[in-house]
Every structure is written in structure tokens, then in C-alpha cells.
Amino acid sequence: MSLPQKIPNLRVVDREARPAGDRQRNPSRFSTRKSSQKGGLQAFSDRCRRRWRLLSGTVLLSFLVMGGYVFWQPEMYEAYFRLLMEPVKEPQPAPTLTPRDGIASTLPSPPPTTPPPVDVGSQILVLESDKVLAPIAQKLQQQYPHLTTRVLAEHLEIRPVVSSATEQLPTQTKVLEVAYRDRQPEIVTAVLKAVAEAFVDYSQRDRQEQLNRTLEQLDKDINQHLTELEQLQQQLQASQPQGTSLQPSEQLRFLSEQYRQIHNLRQAARLKAVEAYGRFQGFQEQLKMTPAEALAAANLSTSPAYQQQLARIQELDQEIAKNLAIFREGTPVIQALEEQRRVLVEQLQAIARQVIGEQYQVDNPTTLGFQGTVSQTLITNYITAWIEYENQRRYDAELAAPQAAVAQQLQQLSSQLPAIDRLEHRIRTANLSLEMLNQARQAVQLQLAQNHFAWQVLTDLENPAVQPTFPRLLLLALGAIASLVLGVLATYVADAVANTFVSPAQVEDALGLPLLGKIPKATPQTNLRLERAVKGNSGLWQVTQVLPFVGEWVKFQETFHHVFANLQAVGLGHSLAVISALPTDGRTTVALHLALAAAGTGQRVLLIDGDLRRPQIHRYLGLTNEQGLADWLIHRRHWYSVAQARRGLAILTAGELRQQPMRLLSQDTLKQFMAHLKNYFDLVIVDTPPLANFADAKLWSGLVDQTLVVVNLKAPQQPVRLALADYSLGRGSALGVVVNLA
Numbered sequence: 214m215s216l217p218q219k220i221p222n223l224r225v226v227d228r229e230a231r232p233a234g235d236r237q238r239n240p241s242r243f244s245t246r247k248s249s250q251k252g253g254l255q256a257f258s259d260r261c262r263r264r265w266r267l268l269s270g271t272v273l274l275s276f277l278v279m280g281g282y283v284f285w286q287p288e289m290y291e292a293y294f295r296l297l298m299e300p301v302k303e304p305q306p307a308p309t310l311t312p313r314d315g316i317a318s319t320l321p322s323p324p325p326t327t328p329p330p331v332d333v334g335s336q337i338l339v340l341e342s343d344k345v346l347a348p349i350a351q352k353l354q355q356q357y358p359h360l361t362t363r364v365l366a367e368h369l370e371i372r373p374v375v376s377s378a379t380e381q382l383p384t385q386t387k388v389l390e391v392a393y394r395d396r397q398p399e400i401v402t403a404v405l406k407a408v409a410e411a412f413v414d415y416s417q418r419d420r421q422e423q424l425n426r427t428l429e430q431l432d433k434d435i436n437q438h439l440t441e442l443e444q445l446q447q448q449l450q451a452s453q454p455q456g457t458s459l460q461p462s463e464q465l466r467f468l469s470e471q472y473r474q475i476h477n478l479r480q481a482a483r484l485k486a487v488e489a490y491g492r493f494q495g496f497q498e499q500l501k502m503t504p505a506e507a508l509a510a511a512n513l514s515t516s517p518a519y520q521q522q523l524a525r526i527q528e529l530d531q532e533i534a535k536n537l538a539i540f541r542e543g544t545p546v547i548q549a550l551e552e553q554r555r556v557l558v559e560q561l562q563a564i565a566r567q568v569i570g571e572q573y574q575v576d577n578p579t580t581l582g583f584q585g586t587v588s589q590t591l592i593t594n595y596i597t598a599w600i601e602y603e604n605q606r607r608y609d610a611e612l613a614a615p616q617a618a619v620a621q622q623l624q625q626l627s628s629q630l631p632a633i634d635r636l637e638h639r640i641r642t643a644n645l646s647l648e649m650l651n652q653a654r655q656a657v658q659l660q661l662a663q664n665h666f667a668w669q670v671l672t673d674l675e676n677p678a679v680q681p682t683f684p685r686l687l688l689l690a691l692g693a694i695a696s697l698v699l700g701v702l703a704t705y706v707a708d709a710v711a712n713t714f715v716s717p718a719q720v721e722d723a724l725g726l727p728l729l730g731k732i733p734k735a736t737p738q739t740n741l742r743l744e745r746a747v748k749g750n751s752g753l754w755q756v757t758q759v760l761p762f763v764g765e766w767v768k769f770q771e772t773f774h775h776v777f778a779n780l781q782a783v784g785l786g787h788s789l790a791v792i793s794a795l796p797t798d799g800r801t802t803v804a805l806h807l808a809l810a811a812a813g814t815g816q817r818v819l820l821i822d823g824d825l826r827r828p829q830i831h832r833y834l835g836l837t838n839e840q841g842l843a844d845w846l847i848h849r850r851h852w853y854s855v856a857q858a859r860r861g862l863a864i865l866t867a868g869e870l871r872q873q874p875m876r877l878l879s880q881d882t883l884k885q886f887m888a889h890l891k892n893y894f895d896l897v898i899v900d901t902p903p904l905a906n907f908a909d910a911k912l913w914s915g916l917v918d919q920t921l922v923v924v925n926l927k928a929p930q931q932p933v934r935l936a937l938a939d940y941s942l943g944r945g946s947a948l949g950v951v952v953n954l955a
Contacts, residue, residue, distance in 0.1 A: 259722070263715050264704040272700035279692030292401045292679040293392035294409055294672035295374060298336060333384050337371050339659055340391070340412065349404075349411045357400055368394050369408070388671070398679040405677055409670045424657050431654045438650065442643045448636055465630065468623050475616045479609050486605035489598050496595035504599045507592050522561045529554050712929050717952040720924050724937060727783065729921070729949035730776035732799060733769065773803075773810040776951060780807075783948050786918030788887060788897040790823070792910045793923040794936035796903045799953035800923045801829045804900040807921075812861040816895035819856075819863045823899040823913050825874040828867030830900060834859045841868025845886075846877045852886065863894070878912040887916045904936040911940060922950040 261268055339345060343362055346369070350362040374388040391412075393404045500507060533550045540546050714720050721728040780789070791807070793800035801824070808820040821842060822830035831838040840855040842865050856865045877883075890897050899917060901910040914920055924933060 259718070260704055260708055261701075263719065264707055267707055268700045268704050271703045272696045275699050276693055276696035279696060280689060283688045283692065287396040289394045289396060289682040290398045290401050290679050291392055291394040291682045292398075292405055292677040293390050294405055294670055294674055294677065296389045296391055296409070296412060297669040297671050298387045298389065333373050333386060333389070335659070336389065337373075340371050340389075341366060341369070342656075342659060344656065344659075345411065345415055349407050352411075353404060353407055356403070360400070360404070365404070365408075369404075370394075394682055401679050402674075402677055406674050409674055412668055413670065428654065428657045431650055431657065435647065435650050435654065438643055438647045442640065442647065445636060445640045445643060462630075465623070465627070468619055472616065472619045472623060475612055475619065479612045479616065482605045482609040482612070486602050486609065489602035489605060492598040493595065493602050496591055496598060500591055500595055502592075502595070504596070507595050507599070516564070519561070519564050522557065522564055526554060526557050526561060529557060712931075713927050714924070714930060714933075714952075717926065717954075720926070720950060720952050723930070723934065724922065724924070724950050726922060726947055727949040728952065729779040729783070730772060730951045732772055732803065732951060732953045732955065734955040770806060770810065770813075773806040774813070776803075777807060777810045777814070780921070780948060785896070785948065787891050787895075788899065788917035788919070789948075790899045790901050790910070790913045790917040790920045791923060792901050792904060792914070792920050792940065793925075794904045794933040794940075795925065795928050796827075796906065798903070798923045798925040798928060799955060800903070801833070801900050803921070803923050803951055803953070804898055805830060805833050808862055808896075808898045809860060811896050811898070817863070817893070818861075819865060819890060819894045819897045821865045821897065821899045822867040823878075823909065824902045825867050825870050825877065825909070826902055826907060830864060831866045834864060836864060836866060838866050838868060841866035843868035843870050843872070843877060846880060846883060847871065849882070874907075874909055875912070878909060878916075884916060904940050905932055914940070918946075920947045922947055923953060924950055925953045925955070 343366075346365045347362050350360055350365050353360045353365075370392045372390050372392075373383040373386045374390045375383055375386050391405070391408060393401055393408070395401045395404070497503075529550065533547065533554065536546055536550060708715070714723070717728055717731055777785075791800050791804040805820065808818050812818040820830065822828045823842070825843055828838060828841075830836075831841075836857050836859060842855075844850075845852055845855050845865075845868070852865070855868065856863050858864065887897070897917070899913055901913045904910050922937065
């Protein structure tokens with residue numbers, strides 16, 4: 214498509230003559246919440262359909278694990294007997310200890326001097342202790358070797374029995390129920406008989422006097438260890454460095470990490486300095502200048518007064534050359550011209566000294582101004598490399614002092630660590646000994662408590678009622694229910710943890726818009742282009758990356774033909790703005806290829822790059838961006854004079870931005886221009902900036918008939934929802950959503 218040079222050459226499109234099915238009066242605005250037509254059951258069904266692999270895998274795996282565990286484990290049998298507790302004598306007052314401060318206050322308090330007549334909790338602790346169970350296990354191991362003390366403790370359960378006829382608390386009962394479970398019924402019967410016999414025998418032993426003597430000796434040892442521990446802690450506090458709350462080991466790790474960080478910074482600075490110095494030497498060999506001369510040449514090349522004076526000298530040299538062809542040297546005419554040149558050279562030197570200043574000392578500043586465009590570019594790169602080298606070298610020198618200070622602190626702390634480590638080792642040893650003494654003291658107190666009672670078995674142990682604990686079928690049913698619940702929970706957790714969209718259907722539900730297309734992933738092609746970096750007479754050029762068309766062109770472009778057909782089916786109007794929440798959603802790609810698809814159907818299509826901040830359309834098509842929308846809005850020239858044609862499209866690039874984009878897009882002229890385009894184009898597509906960063910897309914929504922939302926499937930949900938929720942306050946109506954699968 215080639216653009217006409219005059220407006221009458223463009224044909225007028227009758228917008229009213231379009232079929233009624235191609236238009237949509239007022240499409241419904243999108244919403245960032247899920248459609249209210251779907252209830253909780255439908256939402257649950259959609260979630261299960263999206264995560265069916267996770268759901269089925271979790272249910273199957275958990276059911277197999279539970280079922281395998283049920284069938285692998287033999288059935289357990291259980292029986293019990295009841296034990297009556299009666300006090301055989303009045304409880305003796307417990308020995309009292311003198312209260313202590315400091316570390317002694319952290320020790321467990323001694324039991325009260327007058328314990329209650331029946332302490333059910335203490336009795337249960339006594340029965341479940343290794344002291345009572347160890348002889349029972351040793352006796353049973355003669356017939357059943359696997360019955361160790363640990364096995365008895367795991368399978369034995371002791372609980373208080375409370376009568377339902379009386380409002381009695383569990384701590385007030387005098388009856389205990391002792392139950393045991395095992396895979397073999399005969400073992401259950403044998404263990405219960407041995408346990409009942411051992412409990413009764415143990416209650417009748419009189420070891421009160423011996424235990425009291427042991428308790429007194431333990432109290433003396435504990436007091437001695439407490440005194441030693443307090444002295445060691447005082448010594449440790451005195452030996453630690455002042456002015457810090459960190460432990461020596463923590464302070465050593467902190468200083469080591471600080472030294473490592475400073476060392477890494479210095480290494481990085483040195484590497485950058487070496488790299489910059491290499492570039493500096495390369496430019497110096499090309500220019501044959503010192504840094505001062507390069508700075509002077511750069512300043513002289515940008516001085517208008519110096520360049521004007523230099524031009525006068527060049528003109529005078531040409532005049533002298535012409536006269537030398539006519540007159541001899543030494544004639545008055547030649548002498549007058551040479552005197553005039555000498556005066557101009559002196560003035561040039563004065564201007565050079567004024568521009569350069571006293572800080573840059575050079576031998577001949579006059580010759581430095583005779584530099585071409587390439588030399589100026591080399592001088593600029595030469596000065597940049599020199600400055601970077603000086604900065605990195607200075608930064609490395611500044612870090613030397615902090616690194617030395619940290620190294621000195623590390624050396625001082627390392628010299629103090631051996632003494633501190635020895636004190637800490639002695640403190641740990643003292644704490645360990647104190648803990649062992651306290652455990653021994655508690656064990657003696659438990660033994661003292663059990664001697665206050667004698668017990669009586671209330672159950673016939675000759676024929677105990679041994680029954681299975683739990684049926685296997687019930688366990689399998691519960692396992693199936695638990696597996697299903699675990700699978701549903703895993704599905705909900707996976708959806709809750711997922712930060713991105715899972716499927717195009719989820720995007721459709723989240724935005725409340727019809728899904729008009731899915732853009733497949735394609736392999737990009739590399740494309741470089743040489744473009745002018747600075748406008749004007751400087752003549753500087755740079756190599757830039759042109760955003761390429763994707764690979765597999767036919768298949769990829771066919772996707773946009775489907776999108777365009779869907780847009781026409783829902784009622785595509787005259788103008789369409791392509792919007793997205795984030796910069797990486799593929800908005801520009803959709804706008805460009807959708808315009809190509811529309812142009813492929815024979816329609817006259819205008820593609821406008823509405824992103825004045827970061828335009829990309831000209832890079833896709835390899836066009837120049839010197840003239841575009843921004844220039845047209847400022848200078849008010851004919852729009853077709855700044856438009857370009859490529860691949861059957863009319864393209865209006867963004868142009869050079871010289872004013873605020875919001876100010877340019879808010880002009881009434883742009884509204885009139887968009888209305889004016891209806892007479893010349895079937896469809897106008899506008900590429901807009903991302904909603905999350907700028908408000909330009911909201912202005913474009915008021916200038917077009919409809920909008921098309923583009924969402925990247927890998928985009929995070931929360932920013933997309935927030936940006937589109939804020940955009941829904943605008944005036945443009947959204948036709949649907951296109952999901953980018955790349």
C-alpha cells in the first residue's frame with residue numbers, strides 16, 4: 214500500500230453501508246472479578262478440571278499409601294485392667310530448699326510440702342517411667358525378645374477412670390485403667406499380667422530412707438555447681454569485648470562477612486578499572502593525545518566562537534593561496550594578509566585558552582580544534598574510558614582504609630577467642646552436669662511419690678477381653694475420604710500459591726471478557742539496523758536491535774486472521790485500541806499483526822503507534838521515527854505527509870517526543886483527527902502504553918470506538934487485576950481478550 218500525496222486520491226469509505234452484523238452498539242465493559250453466573254460448584258468444577266492431574270495424582274498416591282499401610286500393618290489387639298489406688302500412709306513433708314537468685318531461679322521448683330492425698334498425674338508418670346517398665350521388659354524378654362522398654366512404653370496406655378454417675382474430675386479419681394495393644398493376643402495377655410504384678414510389687418517397697426539421703430546429696434551437688442556456674446559467667450562477661458551485644462562467634466562471623474564484602478567490592482572495582490584502562494589505551498593509540506588534550510579538543514569542538522574564528526583563518530588561508538598565485542612572497546599584499554592571519558591566530562589562541570581554562574595544560578591548543586566527526590566520537594569515548602578508570606581507581610583506594618580497619622578488628626578478636634572458648638566450654642560442661650543432677654533429683658522425687666500408695670488390681674487377668682482396635686474396612690473408607698480431601702486441598706493450595714494465570718479459560722473468567730484468540734509461542738529472528746543516534750549535522754550513527762518478526766510466519770499470522778474474524782463476529786467498529794496491563798504482555802505484537810491480518814482481507818488499515826514514551830512499531834517494520842504522531846500534533850501538517858507505508862499498511866509512527874505525552878494526547882485536534890480518519894480508512898488500530906505504568910491508554914480509550922485486551926499467560930495475576938480494574942473506569946468498551954502464550 215502506498216500513501217497518496219493528496220487527500221482526494223484516497224477513497225471515501227461509507228461507514229453506514231457496513232452490514233449490521235459487523236457492528237456492535239455498546240459491548241459490555243470487562244470486570245476483573247469472576248463472572249457471577251458461575252456458582253461455587255461451577256468454580257470448584259473448573260478448578261478441578263484445570264488441576265485434574267494434580268487432583269487425581271494426589272488422591273491416587275495418598276490412597277495407595279494409606280491402603281498399603283493398612284494392609285501391610287497387621288491388625289492390632291487391645292485389652293486392659295483397672296487398678297485401685299489407696300494411700301497406705303500419710304504423705305511425708307517434702308524437703309525444702311533455700312531460695313536462690315540468678316541461675317538457681319531457673320531450676321524447677323521443689324514439690325509442695327504437703328502434697329494432695331492422691332496425685333493421679335504423678336502416679337501415671339511413675340507407672341510410665343523407665344524405672345518401673347525396665348524390670349517388666351527384662352522379665353518378658355525371656356519369652357518375647359522384642360518387648361523392650363521402649364516398645365512397652367509405646368504400646369502401654371494409662372488413663373484415669375471417671376464414673377459418669379458422679380461429677381468427678383479426672384484428678385480426683387482413685388482408679389486407673391491400664392491398656393496394652395499388640396499384634397498377637399497372647400502377648401497382650403502376658404504383658405498385662407506382668408505389668409499388674411510389677412505394679413503391685415513396686416508399690417510395696419520401702420525405700421523412703423535411702424531416697425531421702427540421695428535427695429540431700431543431690432541438693433548439695435546442685436548448690437555447688439550453681440556457685441561454680443555463676444563465677445564462670447562473670448568471668449565470661451568480663452572477657453568479652455565492650456560496646457557490642459553480639460557473642461564473640463557472632464561478631465567474628467559479622468566481621469568476616471564485612472571483610473569479604475569489602476574485598477569483593479575492591480576486586481570488582483579493580484576489574485572495571487583494568488577494563489576501562491584497556492579501552493583508554495586503545496583510544497589513546499588512535500588519537501595520539503593525552504587526556505588533557507582530548508578534553509581540550511572536546512571543549513573546542515563545541516565552542517561556537519572558536520569554530521567561527523577557525524573558519525575565518527581557513528578562509529584567509531584560501532585568500533593567501535590565491536594571491537600567491539599572482540604576487541610574490543614579501544609583497545605588500547601578501548605581507549598584509551599574513552599579518553592579518555597572525556592577528557587571527559593570536560585571537561584564536563586567546564579564545565582557546567579561554568575555553569580550555571587553566572586546568573587543562575596543552576602545548577598547542579590551536580591545532581586541537583581541527584577534528585572531524587569520527588575524531589570527535591573517538592575523543593568522547595576516550596574521555597569516557599579515562600573518567601571511568603579514574604573513578605574505579607579512586608573507589609578502590611577509598612575502600613582500602615575500611616578493609617584495613619576490619620582486618621585489624623578481626624586480628625584483635627581472633628587473639629581473644631581462645632580464652633573465651635575455654636570459658637564457654639567450661640560453662641557448657643557445668644550446665645550439662647547441672648542438668649543431669651536435676652534430672653536425677655526429679656527421678657528421686659518420682660520414686661518418693663510412688664511410695665505413698667499401694668495398688669490393687671480390680672480386673673480378672675486370667676481371661677482378659679482381647680479385641681481388635683480398628684476394622685480394616687473402616688480404615689480403608691476413612692483413607693479414601695482423607696485421600697479425596699487431600700487432593701482437593703492440594704488443588705486449592707496450588708491455585709492459591711500460583712502467582713500467574715493457569716489457562717486462557719482462567720483469564721477469561723477473571724476478566725469477564727470473551728476469549729477472542731490465543732497467540733502461540735514462536736522463535737524470534739535476529740535483525741539489526743543502523744540508525745542515526747543524534748539528529749542535526751553531527752552525523753552520528755548507531756547499530757540498534759530491530760524487534761523482528763517471529764519465525765514460522767504463515768502459522769503465526771494465521772492466528773491473527775482468526776482473531777480478526779472473531780473481532781468482526783463480536784462487532785468490530787472503526788477504531789480499536791490494543792491495551793495491556795504490563796509492558797511484556799505482547800501488546801505491540803498483537804497490534805501490528807492484527808493490522809496485517811486486516812490489511813490482508815483487502816481493508817484499508819491505519820496502524821498508529823500511540824506509545825509516545827517507548828515506541829516500537831517503527832522497529833518492527835524497520836521504519837524511521839523522525840516524523841510521526843508527535844510531530845503532527847505539534848506542527849499541524851497534513852497527516853499523510855508524516856505517515857508511511859509498509860506491507861500493505863499505512864503506519865503513523867510515534868515520532869520524536871518533544872512535549873509531555875499527556876498534553877499532546879489531550880488536545881481536541883487529536884479527537885477531530887480520529888473522527889476525520891473514518892473517511893479514509895476501514896479500520897484504525899492504535900498501539901498504547903501499558904496500563905500499569907502510564908495513563909495514556911485511558912486517553913486513547915476515549916478516542917477510539919473499542920478496545921482489545923492482551924494478557925500474557927505468564928504474567929502475575931495481581932498487577933494485571935489491579936491495572937485493569939483501574940482502567941475499567943475509562944470510557945472505552947472492551948470487545949474481548951487475547952491471551953499471549955509466549
